[in-house]
Amino acid sequence: MRKLLGLVIMASMLLTGCGSLQGTVLEMTEASFILEVESDDSRQDPFQEIFMTDHTEFIGAVSSFEELKVGDHVKVAPFDTTPDIPYFLASRVTVE
Numbered sequence: 001m002r003k004l005l006g007l008v009i010m011a012s013m014l015l016t017g018c019g020s021l022q023g024t025v026l027e028m029t030e031a032s033f034i035l036e037v038e039s040d041d042s043r044q045d046p047f048q049e050i051f052m053t054d055h056t057e058f059i060g061a062v063s064s065f066e067e068l069k070v071g072d073h074v075k076v077a078p079f080d081t082t083p084d085i086p087y088f089l090a091s092r093v094t095v096e
Helices: 002-016
Strands: 021-028 032-037 047-051 057-059 073-078 087-096
Touching: 021 057
Parallel strands: 047 087, 057 087
Antiparallel strands: 021 032, 021 073, 032 047, 073 087
């Protein structure tokens, strides 16, 4: 049972990083920001609008959305959502 629980926890931690984006904040709106995405994948859009929720966690150089500024370098982890939600909801924003 302990081994199974350990495997589930490790799998959850690994999957949390899947789908994350990193890049530079280009523009701020009232409840979102535009991210210039750093990626070697040609299928990845170079710009992505990132939306916040009440549960979005901020880590690093800022502790809230209001402190985030254009030019900040960030890594964004998404909430696990269904495919019918066509936008990126940030679970965690790490600011360097």
